[in-house]
Amino acid sequence: MNSHSEPAQTEAPQKNFVKAAQTSDLPIGSMKRFMVEGHGLALANINGTVYAFEDRCLHWGVRLSDGSLEGNVVRCRAHSWKHDLTKGEVVVSVPPGDEGTHFTTFATKILDDTIWVSTEPNPVGPADAAIFAVSDGANGTCCQPDCCQTNSKE
Numbered sequence: 001m002n003s004h005s006e007p008a009q010t011e012a013p014q015k016n017f018v019k020a021a022q023t024s025d026l027p028i029g030s031m032k033r034f035m036v037e038g039h040g041l042a043l044a045n046i047n048g049t050v051y052a053f054e055d056r057c058l059h060w061g062v063r064l065s066d067g068s069l070e071g072n073v074v075r076c077r078a079h080s081w082k083h084d085l086t087k088g089e090v091v092v093s094v095p096p097g098d099e100g101t102h103f104t105t106f107a108t109k110i111l112d113d114t115i116w117v118s119t120e121p122n123p124v125g126p127a128d129a130a131i132f133a134v135s136d137g138a139n140g141t142c143c144q145p146d147c148c149q150t151n152s153k154e
């Protein structure tokens with residue numbers, strides 16, 4: 001960020017959102033662990049969309065952020081269970097039988113260069129995620145034609 005940039009958003013976009021990371025901390029295809037009120041959560045950037053989820057495998061509780069991000073799916077490093085972040089559910093368990101089990105996801109918002117995460121879990125089902133837009137710094141526009149700087153599903 002240079003000295004001509006707008007100041008980073010310092011206040012939560014709405015109640016129950018907490019600051020989780022800067023967008024520069026989460027390149028496309030990466031994951032990052034962070035703590036909220038003593039709970040380990042993780043962020044993932046899937047092709048420019050940011051997902052937040054509980055950083056705990058539904059099998060034996062290993063940190064998902066230590067696994068690998070493969071498309072929409074986080075593969076646990078321990079026994080290769082696969083968690084689809086867009087669906088909020090396990091898609092592969094070893095042995096089979098736990099597919100379709102939901103894990104906890106959280107809504108995200110991006111304001112300026114800050115990623116905010118809701119402290120309230122999403123209802124069961126597809127995750128509510130924010131599109132990772134890179135601002136060009138001019139009039140709040142962004143460099144991606146089909147999105148805006150603060151867009152998120154609401």
Ligand code: FES
Nearest residue numbers: 057059060076079
């Ligand atoms: S602890 Fe994640 S697959 Fe076993």
